[in-house]
Amino acid sequence: MVKKRTAPPRKAQAKGARIVSAYLENADVFRTAKGGKVDGPAVLVLRNRPDFHKRDFDRKARDLERLGKEGRLKKATPDRDSNKVTDRSTGKRRTRTNVYRDRLIRRLTKDGRLSKDKGTTATNKYLANKRAVEQLYAGKGPITSRGQGLDPDHIQDLQMDGEDIYANLRPMDAWTNRQLGSDISVALRDVPEGTPIIVKVLP
Numbered sequence: 001m002v003k004k005r006t007a008p009p010r011k012a013q014a015k016g017a018r019i020v021s022a023y024l025e026n027a028d029v030f031r032t033a034k035g036g037k038v039d040g041p042a043v044l045v046l047r048n049r050p051d052f053h054k055r056d057f058d059r060k061a062r063d064l065e066r067l068g069k070e071g072r073l074k075k076a077t078p079d080r081d082s083n084k085v086t087d088r089s090t091g092k093r094r095t096r097t098n099v100y101r102d103r104l105i106r107r108l109t110k111d112g113r114l115s116k117d118k119g120t121t122a123t124n125k126y127l128a129n130k131r132a133v134e135q136l137y138a139g140k141g142p143i144t145s146r147g148q149g150l151d152p153d154h155i156q157d158l159q160m161d162g163e164d165i166y167a168n169l170r171p172m173d174a175w176t177n178r179q180l181g182s183d184i185s186v187a188l189r190d191v192p193e194g195t196p197i198i199v200k201v202l203p
Contacts, residue, residue: 019049021057022183025200030190042075042191044068044184047202052180053146053173060172060180061201063155073197075188076161083164097152100169101136104152108133132171139174149174159185160197 024030025043046061048054067073083095108129132150139149153172156162159181188197 019047020183020187021049021052021180022046022187024187024191027187027190030192033192037192038195041068041196041198042188043200044187044197045200045202046180046184049179051146052176056173056176057180060153060155060176061199064157064160065199065201067156067160068198071196072156073160073199075191075193075195075197076159077193078159083158096164096166097154097169100152100166101139104171105133105136108136135174136171143174143178146173146175151177153177157181157184159188 023045025045026040029038030042044064046057046064048057048061064073083097084093085096085099086092087094087099135148135150137149139151141149143149150171151174152169154162154164155168155170158164162168191197
């Protein structure tokens with residue numbers, strides 16, 4: 001009796017497999033060391049995915065590549081409260097990224113900038129601001145694909161010793177930001193804290 005196939009063929013599985021946007025080129029070295037000291041840096045490889053916002057990925061990847069060459073990247077010590085600040089308008093503790101998001105929204109909507117959508121010399125500016133505001137609001141919730149929302153992104157990630165300051169933040173496609181950040185975190189999981197990181201970007 002021929003055994004009934006319960007899983008898709010290997011080729012189909014490979015074709016449908018999720019593409020990883022970040023992996024460690026020398027991962028075996030760190031796995032073998034099991035948390036011990038390793039000579040040399042961790043080599044983080046980044047590659048664009050078809051579901052990413054290409055412009056935002058390219059900008060992020062180029063900046064990380066540059067920061068690695070400048071010797072500014074290293075595996076940071078996890079700190080759950082590193083992104084918390086006191087919101088002066090409410091007195092409550094919030095993440096700096098959320099405060100930054102709300103500041104951007106206020107800046108784009110103040111002075112009635114979004115009160116008209118046609119018939120003025122500022123129409124194009126209005127439409128651009130309107131789209132940005134909608135995406136910033138959308139980024140407060142779950143995201144399932146590129147183009148749905150915007151996130152404040154740390155140019156130099158906190159997990160790679162980036163500073164949690166407003167100058168280190170800028171808007172980025174939320175889907176690309178979250179997926180890439182997650183893949184980087186997984187790629188660096190066996191890398192000891194304090195290890196230098198260099199970045200390679202696949203064409």
